[in-house]
Amino acid sequence: MRIIKKLNNSVVIASDDTGQEVVVMGKGIGCNYEMGNLLSQDDYERVFVLKDEQASSDVIRLSRDIPDVYFDISSRIIAYAKETLQVELNEHIYVALTDHIYFAVQRLQQNVNIQNRLFWEVKRFYPEEFKVGKYGLNLLLEELNLVFPEEEAGNIAFHLVNARQSSNNMSQSVKIAGIIKDIMNIVSYQFGVTLDHDSLNYSRFVTHLQYFAQRLLDNISMESDDGFLYEQVQTTYVKEFECAVRIYKYIEKNYQRTISNSEMIYLTVHIHRVVNRA
Numbered sequence: 649m650r651i652i653k654k655l656n657n658s659v660v661i662a663s664d665d666t667g668q669e670v671v672v673m674g675k676g677i678g679c680n681y682e683m684g685n686l687l688s689q690d691d692y693e694r695v696f697v698l699k700d701e702q703a704s705s706d707v708i709r710l711s712r713d714i715p716d717v718y719f720d721i722s723s724r725i726i727a728y729a730k731e732t733l734q735v736e737l738n739e740h741i742y743v744a745l746t747d748h749i750y751f752a753v754q755r756l757q758q759n760v761n762i763q764n765r766l767f768w769e770v771k772r773f774y775p776e777e778f779k780v781g782k783y784g785l786n787l788l789l790e791e792l793n794l795v796f797p798e799e800e801a802g803n804i805a806f807h808l809v810n811a812r813q814s815s816n817n818m819s820q821s822v823k824i825a826g827i828i829k830d831i832m833n834i835v836s837y838q839f840g841v842t843l844d845h846d847s848l849n850y851s852r853f854v855t856h857l858q859y860f861a862q863r864l865l866d867n868i869s870m871e872s873d874d875g876f877l878y879e880q881v882q883t884t885y886v887k888e889f890e891c892a893v894r895i896y897k898y899i900e901k902n903y904q905r906t907i908s909n910s911e912m913i914y915l916t917v918h919i920h921r922v923v924n925r926a
Contacts, residue, residue, distance in 0.1 A: 649687045655711035658719040662687065671707045673719060673742060706743040714750045721791055722746040725784045729808050733776055741811035748807060749784075752800060753792065767802040769825040770809070772845050773854050777805035820865060827861040828854060830902075831895055838891040839923050849921040856918050864905055878909045881916050888919040 652669065653661040662672050672687070711719070722745040730737065755761070771778050781801030788794050810821040836843055843850055882889045892915040896907045907915070 651683055651685050651687065654683070655708060656716040656719070658716035658723075659707060659711040661708075673707065673723060706740075710743060710746055710750075714746065717791060718746050718750045718753075721784070721787050722749055724787055725780065725804065728783050729777070729780045732780060733808070733812075735812055737808065737811040741807060744811070745804070745807050748803065749788070752796070752803065753788075753794060756794060756796060766806065766822065766825050767799050769829045770802045770805050773825060773828050773858070774805055774809050775851075777808040778802060780808060781805035823865060824858060824861040827864065828857045830898060831857055834894055834898060835891055835919055835923065838894060839887070841923060843922060847922070849918075853918045853922045856914060860911065860915075864899065864903060867905070875909070878913055881913050885916050885920045888916045888923065891919050892916045 649662045651660050651662050781804035784804040
């Protein structure tokens, strides 16, 4: 890969082995190399190559307006997220997170506070991503000497949650978090209890609801012909099944979807566990 043009200290345009122009991001890559220099694999160990046309143009635009320190910070957060979460992230996260962090700094310096209305939901339902967000706050303190409120960790986490989706659709993540919140409220209200957010059963229920909400929004049904198990759960866990029926009605009313018998079985069992062994 050969450098064609420097955009800033962290972003260059290069030509790959096929002759295609790509945008390469990496700490110090723009100041450590000159035009025409070849990059070996060791040179860009921490470099991300954006081959998506829209993402590439967005990076080029950002590199002209945003200091390279923000690219460095977002790249370190993303690298840490990939290592700790063990997931692949949509490559547009490099654009979205860099842009977000830059404007978050501007807002902090101008004392402009924009409330994250999903802060508690993100903190509770996506604890691993939230930990990465806290790592990001430490980086901002280390690199820029700025102290952000904990709410900003939720904002960073939310970008990571969104980047884990199959499509780059922020509204999808908002809907999923909203569905989880509403179902948890239904369960708490139905049984008159406060759920233990630190319990293993709560964590398992949240994980199930994340996939449940994703299937719901993607209109994917979990089907099963196990009518006997459905009837058994219905008679064994009467109150929990009644709660699952309330969730069914909530989904039907708000999302015009129905829940299969298999989904009802899993919901009932999870409700039983989280209520009785929270």
